Amino acid sequence: MQRDLAIEVHDAVKTFGRIRALDGLDLAVRTGEVHGFLGPNGAGKSTTLRALLGLLRIDAGTLRLLGGDPWRDATRLHRQLAYVPGDVSLWPNLSGGEVIDLLIRLRGGDPAASRRDELLARFELDPTKKGRAYSKGNRQKVALVAALASDVPLLLLDEPTSGLDPLMEQVFAQLVREWASGGRTVLLSSHILSEVEALCDRVTIIRAGRAVETGSLADMRHLRRTRVRAELLGPMDGIASVPGLHDVAVDDGVLTCTADPEAINDLLGKLAGIGVHGLTCSPPSLEELFLDVYRTPATQ
Amino acid sequence: MNQSLVGAPRLLRLALRRDRVLLPVWVAALVLGSVSSVQATVDLYPDAASRAEAAAGINDNPAVVAIYGPLADVNSLGSLATFKLLLLGGVFVAMLCSVLVRRHTRLEEESGRAELIASTVVGRHALLAAAVTEAVLAAVLTGLLTALGNTAAGLDAPGSLAFGLAWTGLGLVGAGVTALCCQLTASTRTAGGLVALVLGAGYVLRAVGDLSAGWISWLSPFGWATQLRAYGDERWWVLALPVLLAAATLAGAVALADRRDVGAGLVPDRPGPARGRLGSVTGLTLRLHRGSALAWGLGILVLGAVMGGIAPGVADIAGSAEVQDMLRRTGGGGALVDAFLATEISFLAVAVTAFAVAAVGRASAEETEGRTESVLATATSRSALLGAVGLVALAGPVVLMLGFGLGASLTYGAQQDGVGVALGVLLPAALAPLPAVWLVSGVALLLFGVRARWATLGWAVLAGCLLLGQVGELLGLPAWVVGLSPYGHLPRLPAESFAIRPELALTAIAVALLALAAWRYRERDVG
Numbered sequence: 001m002q003r004d005l006a007i008e009v010h011d012a013v014k015t016f017g018r019i020r021a022l023d024g025l026d027l028a029v030r031t032g033e034v035h036g037f038l039g040p041n042g043a044g045k046s047t048t049l050r051a052l053l054g055l056l057r058i059d060a061g062t063l064r065l066l067g068g069d070p071w072r073d074a075t076r077l078h079r080q081l082a083y084v085p086g087d088v089s090l091w092p093n094l095s096g097g098e099v100i101d102l103l104i105r106l107r108g109g110d111p112a113a114s115r116r117d118e119l120l121a122r123f124e125l126d127p128t129k130k131g132r133a134y135s136k137g138n139r140q141k142v143a144l145v146a147a148l149a150s151d152v153p154l155l156l157l158d159e160p161t162s163g164l165d166p167l168m169e170q171v172f173a174q175l176v177r178e179w180a181s182g183g184r185t186v187l188l189s190s191h192i193l194s195e196v197e198a199l200c201d202r203v204t205i206i207r208a209g210r211a212v213e214t215g216s217l218a219d220m221r222h223l224r225r226t227r228v229r230a231e232l233l234g235p236m237d238g239i240a241s242v243p244g245l246h247d248v249a250v251d252d253g254v255l256t257c258t259a260d261p262e263a264i265n266d267l268l269g270k271l272a273g274i275g276v277h278g279l280t281c282s283p284p285s286l287e288e289l290f291l292d293v294y295r296t297p298a299t300q
Numbered sequence: 301m302n303q304s305l306v307g308a309p310r311l312l313r314l315a316l317r318r319d320r321v322l323l324p325v326w327v328a329a330l331v332l333g334s335v336s337s338v339q340a341t342v343d344l345y346p347d348a349a350s351r352a353e354a355a356a357g358i359n360d361n362p363a364v365v366a367i368y369g370p371l372a373d374v375n376s377l378g379s380l381a382t383f384k385l386l387l388l389g390g391v392f393v394a395m396l397c398s399v400l401v402r403r404h405t406r407l408e409e410e411s412g413r414a415e416l417i418a419s420t421v422v423g424r425h426a427l428l429a430a431a432v433t434e435a436v437l438a439a440v441l442t443g444l445l446t447a448l449g450n451t452a453a454g455l456d457a458p459g460s461l462a463f464g465l466a467w468t469g470l471g472l473v474g475a476g477v478t479a480l481c482c483q484l485t486a487s488t489r490t491a492g493g494l495v496a497l498v499l500g501a502g503y504v505l506r507a508v509g510d511l512s513a514g515w516i517s518w519l520s521p522f523g524w525a526t527q528l529r530a531y532g533d534e535r536w537w538v539l540a541l542p543v544l545l546a547a548a549t550l551a552g553a554v555a556l557a558d559r560r561d562v563g564a565g566l567v568p569d570r571p572g573p574a575r576g577r578l579g580s581v582t583g584l585t586l587r588l589h590r591g592s593a594l595a596w597g598l599g600i601l602v603l604g605a606v607m608g609g610i611a612p613g614v615a616d617i618a619g620s621a622e623v624q625d626m627l628r629r630t631g632g633g634g635a636l637v638d639a640f641l642a643t644e645i646s647f648l649a650v651a652v653t654a655f656a657v658a659a660v661g662r663a664s665a666e667e668t669e670g671r672t673e674s675v676l677a678t679a680t681s682r683s684a685l686l687g688a689v690g691l692v693a694l695a696g697p698v699v700l701m702l703g704f705g706l707g708a709s710l711t712y713g714a715q716q717d718g719v720g721v722a723l724g725v726l727l728p729a730a731l732a733p734l735p736a737v738w739l740v741s742g743v744a745l746l747l748f749g750v751r752a753r754w755a756t757l758g759w760a761v762l763a764g765c766l767l768l769g770q771v772g773e774l775l776g777l778p779a780w781v782v783g784l785s786p787y788g789h790l791p792r793l794p795a796e797s798f799a800i801r802p803e804l805a806l807t808a809i810a811v812a813l814l815a816l817a818a819w820r821y822r823e824r825d826v827g
Contacts, residue, residue, distance in 0.1 A: 050673070050827060053673075053676070053677050054676075055673060055676060055677070055825065055826045055827050056825045056826070056827070057823075057825060074676070074681070074682075075679050075680070075681040076679075078676075078677060078678050078679045078680075079679045081677075083674075083677040085670065085673055085674060085677075087670055088670075088674075089669050089670035089671045089674070090671070091584075091588065091671060092410075092487060093487070093572075093588075093591075094572065094576070094578075094587070095571065095572025095573055095574070095576070096572075097572070097573060097574040097575050097576055098572060098573060098575075098576030098577075098578060099576070100576070101575055101576035101577075101578065101579075102576055102578040102579065102584060103674065103678060105578070105579035105580070106579070106580070106581070106675065106678035106679060106680050107678045107679055108678075108679050111575070111576075127574040127575075128571035128572055128573065128574050129571060129572070130569050130571070130572050132410070132486060132487075132569070133569055143674070156677075
């Protein structure tokens with residue numbers, strides 16, 4: 001086991017009846033990073049998180065969380081983490097404030113000494129409402145306040161912003177950045193790609209219970225095509241013959257194409273010969289990476 | 301069609317489709333329960349002499365009258381065959397209708413599904429109308445099928461019809477009262493509690509009336525069911541009473557529904573505290589049960605006081621001179637009073653088990669609705685969580701039984717040898733059936749320990765025990781089957797003397813069940 005890994009999942013399998021929710025999943029989250037956990041609905045993100053919490057027992061493979069076994073050492077490990085479920089369910093007759101204080105104490109913290117009041121103000125949450133009166137977004141805020149107010153080294157978030165409005169998403173993003181700047185670890189499961197792009201150092205994309213792509217965004221981009229748009233001064237002689245170019249098109253003197261990483265240098269040489277008066281090269285967005293991964297058939 | 305009812309037929313079909321298992325199972329269980337015990341009675345008492353012998357003494361026994369109501373006619377086979385079923389079965393019919401109405405009105409609102417439906421082309425009262433219609437259909441169907449079945453089993457047709465319609469009437473009342481209660485509060489659970497309170501009060505009023513001033517029975521829907529006098533000299537006009545009450549409560553429900561928002565109760569939610577004091581899973585669990593425990597506790601204290609209050613007088617209803625004479629010779633009215641109290645306590649033990657089974661069911665709902673996940677993701681161990689549930693399910697019945705003993709002692713002792721003496725007799729008597737309560741609670745906890753959704757089966761176990769105790773012997777079931785119900789194994793204080801061995805044996809089984817439950821719960825997936 002590597003010491004610098006907060007979470008280490010190796011070849012995890014979990015079946016529910018005939019459904020294989022996890023099918024040989026690998027996941028490594030380094031201590032101190034914000035790790036994005038991407039995948040569409042039903043890919044196995046929540047199952048992974050619940051296995052990491054010791055709520056589910058995996059059928060095969062290994063799980064390590066903060067150096068312990070999530071199933072056997074659940075109670076000890078849970079003192080060091082906070083979790084926000086994807087679908088927050090509150091007790092209908094307890095107020096939001098009561099739930100927040102309860103969860104902080106259950107994690108071993110002291111609400112009075114915590115940041116709860118500051119967080120309530122930043123999320124603009126009224127803690128006196130009863131659980132049944134909160135909207136989806138506000139229920140999520142209750143769980144987020146309780147989690148972020150706990151002084152723990154690991155945060156597990158399961159699609160935490162799916163009910164938040166854009167303003168609150170920004171508040172959330174800012175809070176996660178502050179949290180991570182203290183050297184603490186975050187595993188952020190999401191399918192909101194812009195959020196992951198803005199917050200995460202490294203990303204794991206899963207599909208049908210397996211990790212299909214993992215690494216830093218920069219690394220992942222290196223492996224992907226860059227989108228190039230050039231306004232040409234002359235005719236496009238020989239550009240189409242550069243190996244590694246795709247989707248080449250010229251319209252009214254404007255060239256658009258996508259280039260494999262090794263083709264960029266050749267392309268720039270050709271363009272310099274022709275002459276350009278405008279050039280943009282954009283790296284693939286996470287969305288393109290994601291769609292790319294999902295467009296190709298699973299290799300199994 | 302009235303604008304406010306647009307879409308109701310379609311919603312009724314939706315409700316019937318959703319209840320395609322629940323409804324037939326309940327109706328079939330009720331009808332078959334009635335028919336099989338009628339059949340058994342018919343076989344058991346072939347001639348008038350044997351019937352007269354069996355019926356004699358029933359109306360003279362206050363314990364029996366308090367629980368089942370009086371025989372409409374001591375010479376009628378039908379009366380003898382059905383007197384145990386009329387009210388106890390009627391409770392289940394009312395519960396069925398109550399469950400149906402809650403399930404399709406308030407629960408739909410609480411879960412947010414009603415909002416989805418309200419956004420389509422349906423009228424304001426369509427959900428309520430569909431739910432009440434389904435409940436009425438269920439009540440009528442159960443009544444008519446039971447009437448047919450009882451007739452087929454050899455009872456007279458008019459009596460069977462009256463018996464079936466008495467059940468239908470209780471079902472209608474259950475549906476109407478539930479419709480009303482569902483308007484008052486935004487919580488399905490609270491609404492269910494209110495209904496249980498109303499029905500429980502009705503049952504007790506009827507018992508008090510039958511044992512003292514007869515007019516009190518007429519205040520209760522359960523009193524109407526006995527006053528209909530099925531298989532006696534039927535008074536058909538009494539059937540109008542439950543219909544009128546159901547119509548009145550339904551009209552009240554509609555009026556209240558017009559005055560509130562979808563999803564809200566009539567009583568608005570008050571804001572809660574901004575800070576909480578809860579800090580452990582035990583505290584949380586006790587807090588979640590606070591409301592229902594208070595309601596149960598108060599209800600049972602009052603029940604104890606009422607039963608203790610009427611107990612000294614029950615010997616007087618043993619009217620005939622011969623019975624009085626026999627009583628004098630066999631130890632006096634005191635024995636009759638003791639038997640009365642012992643019977644009340646043994647029935648209460650079954651009722652109090654319902655509190656425990658409900659507590660386990662609540663833990664199951666906590667898990668399936670996703671809140672257990674949040675608790676177990678903290679430093680709370682599974683043992684602590686199950687321990688908190690077990691505390692409520694096992695210690696709750698102790699407190700409730702003590703509450704009955706206390707209430708009964710206060711009113712009984714004041715009329716007899718003093719409260720102190722009564723406490724010395726009635727508190728141990730109230731505690732004696734607890735091992736059976738723990739055993740059934742242990743079964744419910746084990747079911748929960750194996751799989752959260754199985755906790756509901758605890759109700760089937762409890763109903764099975766009740767049924768075995770009531771009609772097991774009548775149906776001629778083998779002794780070991782009847783003996784599966786733990787309640788019959790314990791000494792019935794104060795009528796019988798205390799015996800330590802069955803108490804210890806059942807407690808030991810309960811402990812073993814708890815250990816199994818804890819083991820299974822630690823090993824299984826949660827959520």
